[in-house]
Amino acid sequence: MPDRKDLQELLKRDGTSIVITGDSLSYNRYDFDEQPRSNAYDCLPGIRSWSFLLRDAIHRNDAWFRHGHELPYGHLKDSSVLGPAALPEYTLPFGHGALAIDVFDKDEKIKLTYTHYNDTNKAVLYFGSVPGDTAARFDIYVDGVYCKSVNNDGAGQPFQGYNPIYIELEAAAGIEHEIVLTNWEQAAGSPQPSGQRTAYLLGIGSKLTPVHLTGQGSRTAEWLLNNLEERVTGFTPDLVILIIGANDRVYRTVQQFDQDLRAVINGIYTVNPKAYVLLLSPPSSINPEDPAHDDIHYVPDAKSAEYNAVLEAAAEQHGCGYFATSSVFAGVPVEKWRYDNVHFTKYGNLLLAEAIAEFFGLDAALLR
Numbered sequence: 001m002p003d004r005k006d007l008q009e010l011l012k013r014d015g016t017s018i019v020i021t022g023d024s025l026s027y028n029r030y031d032f033d034e035q036p037r038s039n040a041y042d043c044l045p046g047i048r049s050w051s052f053l054l055r056d057a058i059h060r061n062d063a064w065f066r067h068g069h070e071l072p073y074g075h076l077k078d079s080s081v082l083g084p085a086a087l088p089e090y091t092l093p094f095g096h097g098a099l100a101i102d103v104f105d106k107d108e109k110i111k112l113t114y115t116h117y118n119d120t121n122k123a124v125l126y127f128g129s130v131p132g133d134t135a136a137r138f139d140i141y142v143d144g145v146y147c148k149s150v151n152n153d154g155a156g157q158p159f160q161g162y163n164p165i166y167i168e169l170e171a172a173a174g175i176e177h178e179i180v181l182t183n184w185e186q187a188a189g190s191p192q193p194s195g196q197r198t199a200y201l202l203g204i205g206s207k208l209t210p211v212h213l214t215g216q217g218s219r220t221a222e223w224l225l226n227n228l229e230e231r232v233t234g235f236t237p238d239l240v241i242l243i244i245g246a247n248d249r250v251y252r253t254v255q256q257f258d259q260d261l262r263a264v265i266n267g268i269y270t271v272n273p274k275a276y277v278l279l280l281s282p283p284s285s286i287n288p289e290d291p292a293h294d295d296i297h298y299v300p301d302a303k304s305a306e307y308n309a310v311l312e313a314a315a316e317q318h319g320c321g322y323f324a325t326s327s328v329f330a331g332v333p334v335e336k337w338r339y340d341n342v343h344f345t346k347y348g349n350l351l352l353a354e355a356i357a358e359f360f361g362l363d364a365a366l367l368r
Contacts, residue, residue, distance in 0.1 A: 002276055008361040010239060010276065011061050014120045014207035018058065019214060019232050020051045021224070022243040025282055026215030027051055030343040032090060040213035041158035045128070046090040048346060050353040051241070055211040056094050057357055057366035059126070059203070064116035067097030068126075068201035074111045079104040085200055091162055092128045092200060095368070099201040103136070103184045104194065110181040116173055118206035123171035123179070128200035129154030130188075131161025136197035137185040142169050142177055152199055153187040162200075166208055173206075212237075220248045221260035228264060233271040240268055240275060241356075243325070246282035246342055249299050249307045258310045265318045278321040278359075281308040285342040288334055297341045321359075328355045 002010070010016055020026055020040075027040035032047040045052070059065065069084045085092060085100040092098045101110055114123055123142070130136065131154035140148045147169050154161030171177045184197045214231040216223070221244050224231060232240060242264070248257040261279075268275050287298035294300055308324070315322035328351050329337045337348030344352060354364050 004361050007276065007359075011058055011209065011360055011362065012207070013209070014118075014122070016209045016238045017235050018209060018211045018239045018241070019235050019237040020054065020211065020241045021214040021231050022280075023215060023219045023247055023282075024217035025243045025246055025343065027213060028344050028349060030339040031345050031349075036217075038217055040215045041163075043159065044090045045159040045162050045164060046092045046095070048090070048349060050344065050349045050356065051213055051215075052093070053349070053353040053367045054241075054356060055213065057353075057362050058209050058211055059205065060094075060366040061209075061362055062118070062205040062207050064118055065203060065205040066114070067094055067203045068099030069097060071099065071201070071204060072113045073099070075108060077103070077105045077108045080108050080110070082110070092202060093126075093164060094202055097203060098128065101181070101199040101201060102134070103197045103199075106184050108182065108184055112179040112181075112204070113176055114171065114179060114204055115176045116171070116206035118173055120207050121170065121172050122206065122208075123169045123177065124205045124208045125167040125169065125179070126202035126204065127152055127165040127167065128202055129157050129159075129161055129163040129165060130198050130200065131155060131157070132198075133188045133190055133192040134196045134198035135187040135191075136199055137183075137187045138181050138197070138199065139183040140167065140169065141180040141182065142171060144178075150199075151187050153189075155189060164202065166210065168208055171206075210235075215243075218247060219244075220252055221245070221257055221264055222248075222252065225260050225263050225267065228267045232264075232268060236271055237268070237275055238272065240277045241280065242277065243280035243282060245307045245311060246285065249282075249304055250296050254306050254310060257307055258314070261310060261314050262318070265314060265320060269318075276321065277315075277318070278323060279311045279315045280323045280356075281311050281325050283325045283329060283338070283342060283344075284334075287341075323356065323359060325352065328352050
């Protein structure tokens with residue numbers, strides 16, 4: 001099992017593939033969105049859930065990462081409007097760090113400058129898709145040379161049409177590069193009559209560490225095993241963060257959970273024997289007013305302990321990491337960290353994100 005230094009290097013490395021998955025606790029839309037969301041990717045990408053915060057911290061874990069609005073920029077046309085994105089809360093990743101670009105002239109040239117000193121010799125532009133009628137197509141030039149074309153139309157895309165887009169560009173270290181966005185076209189099926197084209201520049205960095213959020217609510221380890229390729233192994237992950245068991249302790253026996261969980265772990269190792277798997281135990285779902293109460297909503301801690309023991313034993317025997325989620329909330333009043341019978345409040349999400357960041361050696365400041 002890798003030590004803390006190995007994990008720190010894994011998260012800094014360009015190309016590391018990460019999956020965060022499990023049941024609804026893996027994305028926890030509760031306290032952010034009143035509408036039920038079956039999958040992590042049905043949520044807005046900017047909710048402050050622990051896993052979404054961790055995703056942002058992993059991207060920011062790059063000495064040369066800059067938010068979109070922090071970049072030096074220029075443009076040619078007076079009609080263009082650039083500034084901090086003014087969108088409803090939780091619409092885009094990285095909090096309020098995006099630069100909104102509204103263009104009305106095809107020949108507009110949005111000029112950015114960027115320098116890094118990473119041996120990746122690349123720049124990664126982070127964009128947010130645009131689900132409305134101002135979606136755009138545009139070309140990217142680096143130092144006068146055409147590199148990529150981008151279509152940011154978010155119609156039908158995950159994360160309610162605001163799906164993050166990662167664009168990798170060749171950009172040698174130690175040189176100030178000029179990055180130009182030009183040749184703007186409308187991309188929406190029914191484009192804005194005014195001719196407006198929009199881009200949301202979330203940020204720029206010098207490495208790409210993709211984080212795939214694939215959890216689904218009300219699911220068990222058996223379901224994950226049956227959907228392992230779609231949810232985990234199809235991404236050939238180097239790191240899997242898995243929180244599972246909250247529904248198993250209601251609908252599956254300890255023995256069934258143990259069998260399913262070990263099959264999931266073995267399935268991951270079959271695809272990548274060197275993958276690091278971190279198992280998170282679900283938190284307490286005890287009824288504070290009746291600790292012995294046991295139904296589909298509340299589970300006594302003694303029963304939960306049996307399922308957590310399965311996670312811990314499987315981690316030890318298969319070389320995985322184990323994280324006791326309930327330890328994060330020890331001494332914290334249940335009404336402060338728990339939204340309902342098991343899901344996290346905003347505060348609970350932040351506590352868990354900070355604890356997992358510390359586990360991986362990430363600076364907690366990267367979460368904000």
